[in-house]
Amino acid sequence: MNGVTVSAKVNGDAVQYVCPADESLLDVLRNRLNLTGVKEGCGTGDCGACSITLDGRLVCACLVLGAEAEGREIGTVEGLSEGGKLHPLQEEFIEKAALQCGICTPGFLVAAKSLLERNPNPTEEEIRYALAGNLCRCTGYDKIVRAVQSAAKIMRRGKKAAR
Amino acid sequence: MRFESPTTTKAAATLLASESGVAHVLAGGTDLLVRMKMGSIEPDLVVDIKRIESLRTLKVAAAGVQIGAAVPAVRLGESDKLRSLWPGVVEAANLIGSDQIQGRCTVVGNLCNASPAADSVPALIAAGAKALVVGPKGKRRVAVEKVVLGPGRTSLARDEFIEAVVLPARTGKSADAYLRFTPRTEMDIAVVSAAINLTLSRGIVQSAKVVLGAVAPTAVIVPAAAKALIGTKLDDAALDKMVAACRAACNPIDDKRGTIAYRTKVAGVMARRAALIAYERAGGSK
Numbered sequence: 001m002n003g004v005t006v007s008a009k010v011n012g013d014a015v016q017y018v019c020p021a022d023e024s025l026l027d028v029l030r031n032r033l034n035l036t037g038v039k040e041g042c043g044t045g046d047c048g049a050c051s052i053t054l055d056g057r058l059v060c061a062c063l064v065l066g067a068e069a070e071g072r073e074i075g076t077v078e079g080l081s082e083g084g085k086l087h088p089l090q091e092e093f094i095e096k097a098a099l100q101c102g103i104c105t106p107g108f109l110v111a112a113k114s115l116l117e118r119n120p121n122p123t124e125e126e127i128r129y130a131l132a133g134n135l136c137r138c139t140g141y142d143k144i145v146r147a148v149q150s151a152a153k154i155m156r157r158g159k160k161a162a163r
Numbered sequence: 164m165r166f167e168s169p170t171t172t173k174a175a176a177t178l179l180a181s182e183s184g185v186a187h188v189l190a191g192g193t194d195l196l197v198r199m200k201m202g203s204i205e206p207d208l209v210v211d212i213k214r215i216e217s218l219r220t221l222k223v224a225a226a227g228v229q230i231g232a233a234v235p236a237v238r239l240g241e242s243d244k245l246r247s248l249w250p251g252v253v254e255a256a257n258l259i260g261s262d263q264i265q266g267r268c269t270v271v272g273n274l275c276n277a278s279p280a281a282d283s284v285p286a287l288i289a290a291g292a293k294a295l296v297v298g299p300k301g302k303r304r305v306a307v308e309k310v311v312l313g314p315g316r317t318s319l320a321r322d323e324f325i326e327a328v329v330l331p332a333r334t335g336k337s338a339d340a341y342l343r344f345t346p347r348t349e350m351d352i353a354v355v356s357a358a359i360n361l362t363l364s365r366g367i368v369q370s371a372k373v374v375l376g377a378v379a380p381t382a383v384i385v386p387a388a389a390k391a392l393i394g395t396k397l398d399d400a401a402l403d404k405m406v407a408a409c410r411a412a413c414n415p416i417d418d419k420r421g422t423i424a425y426r427t428k429v430a431g432v433m434a435r436r437a438a439l440i441a442y443e444r445a446g447g448s449k
């Protein structure tokens with residue numbers, strides 16, 4: 001294999017892998033690093049099931065080459081929970097039944113977390129725009145929007161309490 | 164396929180020049196990786212330009228703006244100063260794809276991909292943007308409208324690439340606007356688009372540039388439409404004249420997303436609305 005050796009960080013942990021130069025970061029994460037939370041819906045940037053963060057920016061892992069990640073910080077859905085405790089977004093997705101088959105869920109969670117970091121109190125319209133790059137064939141989106149609103153509220157309250 | 168990530172423009176130019184097979188520059192990859200995945204291109208060499216520091220810089224001043232070829236579109240919207248100087252360029256760049264795409268895609272990639280429907284291209288042309296081209300023989304500066312020759316075709320030599328696009332100094336009361344028509348509000352390709360850049364003096368248009376997207380193989384500059392606006396306060400007669408000039412300049416395709424008649428009609432509607440937005444942003448009132 002004409003491979004590229006890459007050192008990066010995933011969810012805070014140092015990782016090293018060797019991959020072909022044309023392999024996507026999506027395939028690296030799933031097949032080499034066993035992080036199967038990141039999903040492939042389309043492989044062409046349309047569905048958002050492969051959403052991750054790269055140096056803090058929300059991107060589609062299917063549109064990044066594994067070789068590009070040298071020295072970068074990658075964040076996946078596996079990094080959302082802390083010490084076995086689910087993230088408020090995860091809790092609210094369950095609470096509000098914002099998933100059915102679940103294939104879109106990791107992407108929605110990562111994208112929603114990225115939104116709430118930039119904008120802790122988004123309007124419904126802002127949520128719908130921010131999640132326009134994530135497709136769901138099951139829920140009809142409404143419960144997803146409600147779950148994000150409710151998680152945002154909980155997170156704002158948490159921040160206030162911590163102050 | 165070989166993957167290289169040089170840290171200087173010189174090293175990138177050398178890599179491209181010495182490759183005998185198919186070489187591609189990789190900026191955000193939102194077009195390139197899709198085409199690789201589809202199998203429509205099989206590069207022998209991919210040169211990632213995102214590790215070249217100078218290409219990652221965004222310089223914003225009233226005296227001029229430089230947008231590096233590795234600056235993702237999301238960063239344009241994060242600059243309040245750029246949004247106030249060139250609101251049309253920023254709204255066009257920020258219409259590309261989703262938040263996920265925004266984190267990666269570049270305006271230079273949008274230009275070099277040479278799609279007739281590329282959102283940032285009409286706005287860049289209306290702004291009078293120039294591309295800074297680097298090659299083995301040195302650098303040259305070329306107007307953005309000279310870069311795209313037709314769908315998927317550019318005037319760049321195979322060993323050349325674009326380092327940045329620059330926008331001219333902003334003088335007087337000026338503003339731009341970009342509007343596109345799509346069946347969905349997000350994540351869709353323009354059926355028709357219009358970019359307008361105006362400079363006013365005492366509410367009267369002194370200079371104007373009108374550019375249409377997705378109505379011909381390349382973005383179309385419509386001098387007759389600009390002329391219709393100059394010397395006016397965008398009264399209805401001036402706008403009607405501009406709309407007629409825009410419609411006369413259309414040479415669109417006919418497909419399921421829009422017939423020729425529909426695209427031609429909507430081009431005028433988009434141009435009228437964009438002109439009014441640019442006028443208001445420039446401080447004009449009717």
Ligand SMILES: Cc1cc2nc3c(=O)[nH]c(=O)nc-3n(C[C@H](O)[C@H](O)[C@H](O)COP(=O)(O)OP(=O)(O)OC[C@H]3O[C@@H](n4cnc5c(N)ncnc54)[C@H](O)[C@@H]3O)c2cc1C
Nearest residue numbers: 045188190191192193194195260269272273275281282325
């Ligand atoms: C889901 C999705 C939605 C999209 N929506 C839109 C949309 O709404 N509007 C729109 O206009 N586009 C859209 N696009 C297309 C694409 O995102 C844009 O064209 C984007 O701006 C390309 O930029 P990039 O940096 O990702 O380019 P890349 O993919 O990195 O490059 C594109 C092409 O240009 C060449 N290139 C890149 N940089 C340079 C350079 N500096 N010098 C010379 N050649 C270069 C590459 O070799 C390649 O051939 C969408 C794409 C996807 C996947």
Ligand code: FES
Nearest residue numbers: 041042043048062
């Ligand atoms: S798999 Fe990446 S966007 Fe669909």
Ligand code: FES
Nearest residue numbers: 100102136137138
């Ligand atoms: S829950 Fe099935 S696609 Fe969203």
